[in-house]
Amino acid sequence: EGTIHRISAGQVILDLPSAVKELVENSLDAGATSIEIALKDYGEEWFQVIDNGCGISPDNFKVLALKHHTSKLANFPDLQNLTTFGFRGEALSSLCSLGNLTVETRTKNESVATHLTFGHSGLLTAERKTARQIGTTITVKKLFSNLPVRSKEFSRNIRKEYGKLISLLNAYALIAKGVRLVCTNTTGKNVKSVVLKTQGSGSLKDNIITVFGMNTFSCLEPLSISISDSCKVDGFLSKPGQGSGRNLGDRQYLYVNGRPVDMPKVSKLLNELYKGANSRQYPITIMNFTVPTEACDVNVTPDKRKIFLSDENSMLHALREGLLHIYSPNNA
Ligand code: ADP
Ligand code: MG
Numbered sequence: 001e002g003t004i005h006r007i008s009a010g011q012v013i014l015d016l017p018s019a020v021k022e023l024v025e026n027s028l029d030a031g032a033t034s035i036e037i038a039l040k041d042y043g044e045e046w047f048q049v050i051d052n053g054c055g056i057s058p059d060n061f062k063v064l065a066l067k068h069h070t071s072k073l074a075n076f077p078d079l080q081n082l083t084t085f086g087f088r089g090e091a092l093s094s095l096c097s098l099g100n101l102t103v104e105t106r107t108k109n110e111s112v113a114t115h116l117t118f119g120h121s122g123l124l125t126a127e128r129k130t131a132r133q134i135g136t137t138i139t140v141k142k143l144f145s146n147l148p149v150r151s152k153e154f155s156r157n158i159r160k161e162y163g164k165l166i167s168l169l170n171a172y173a174l175i176a177k178g179v180r181l182v183c184t185n186t187t188g189k190n191v192k193s194v195v196l197k198t199q200g201s202g203s204l205k206d207n208i209i210t211v212f213g214m215n216t217f218s219c220l221e222p223l224s225i226s227i228s229d230s231c232k233v234d235g236f237l238s239k240p241g242q243g244s245g246r247n248l249g250d251r252q253y254l255y256v257n258g259r260p261v262d263m264p265k266v267s268k269l270l271n272e273l274y275k276g277a278n279s280r281q282y283p284i285t286i287m288n289f290t291v292p293t294e295a296c297d298v299n300v301t302p303d304k305r306k307i308f309l310s311d312e313n314s315m316l317h318a319l320r321e322g323l324l325h326i327y328s329p330n331n332a
Contacts, residue, residue: 022091027051055107085126171260225322
């Protein structure tokens with residue numbers, strides 16, 4: 001069981017960013033308005049997500065990290081709802097099998113918090129009382145230490161994974177309204193630095209200015225395209241010729257119903273159209289697709305990053321028409 005579980009867990013949690021993404025999504029699902037991501041040695045030693053969400057009730061302690069345990073089907077009857085991305089109950093069980101998981105949590109019904117330790121199989125191995133405000137802290141130590149080859153690779157690539165993680169956290173910082181985000185990294189002899197900090201109060205515009213600065217914001221123009229009766233895209237896109245010289249879409253942030261996703265076909269379309277508009281640059285974009293929860297069948301790859309919408313081709317067609325209009329010379 002152990003080996004099979006570890007292998008499949010390795011597919012849900014591919015790297016540091018996908019591990020932290022799961023935890024941040026859980027905090028958002030728990031209604032947190034403040035989320036801190038703390039890293040030790042860029043996440044190699046441990047990482048922690050601290051939130052002020054609803055907390056976990058004691059009935060769930062034992063089953064919390066078992067595969068396919070989720071509280072979300074009961075809590076969210078309209079579960080097609082994309083706002084809860086994690087409903088498969090795989091993240092905590094995967095993290096357990098790949099590293100050392102501890103949880104500190106308290107709901108509004110408890111006067112003290114509980115500290116929980118889980119074994120690699122997802123079983124609760126220790127439980128004690130501790131002090132904490134309402135909310136949850138999840139700590140993962142030594143990610144991938146159970147997979148020797150992956151573990152070496154993790155150490156070797158840690159700076160790269162950290163870079164991808166910061167970009168992912170930027171994605172949340174851009175879109176989150178009313179959620180305060182902080183990321184800290186502690187290196188060497190406890191030198192702690194704040195690598196990202198947002199108040200999360202503003203509009204998308206304010207968030208863009210906070211994350212990327214006024215210079216970047218001034219290269220952008222607002223965009224709003226109706227894709228169908230029930231589906232639309234809103235956001236910002238760089239004006240022709242004012243994109244990013246760096247490739248790899250390092251400033252392309254795509255969302256579905258406010259959650260960061262990779263949409264490979266959309267990125268490809270954007271890059272093509274932008275080049276077609278006589279630019280050697282790559283577009284900077286922050287684009288949120290609003291799709292109805294029931295009409296939209298969302299397929300995600302096992303790591304839940306790449307996302308494909310139902311009827312994606314007609315969506316892409318409408319998007320292309322809308323973007324061509326923006327980029328057409330008469331309109332410039
Ligand atoms: P899923 O998110 O798919 O339900 P996870 O493995 O990510 O599965 O989490 C399992 C369960 O743990 C969740 O359904 C939720 O009840 C609880 N949980 C995890 N993280 C938090 C958190 N930060 N705040 C409150 N509950 C949480
Ligand atoms: Mg989850």
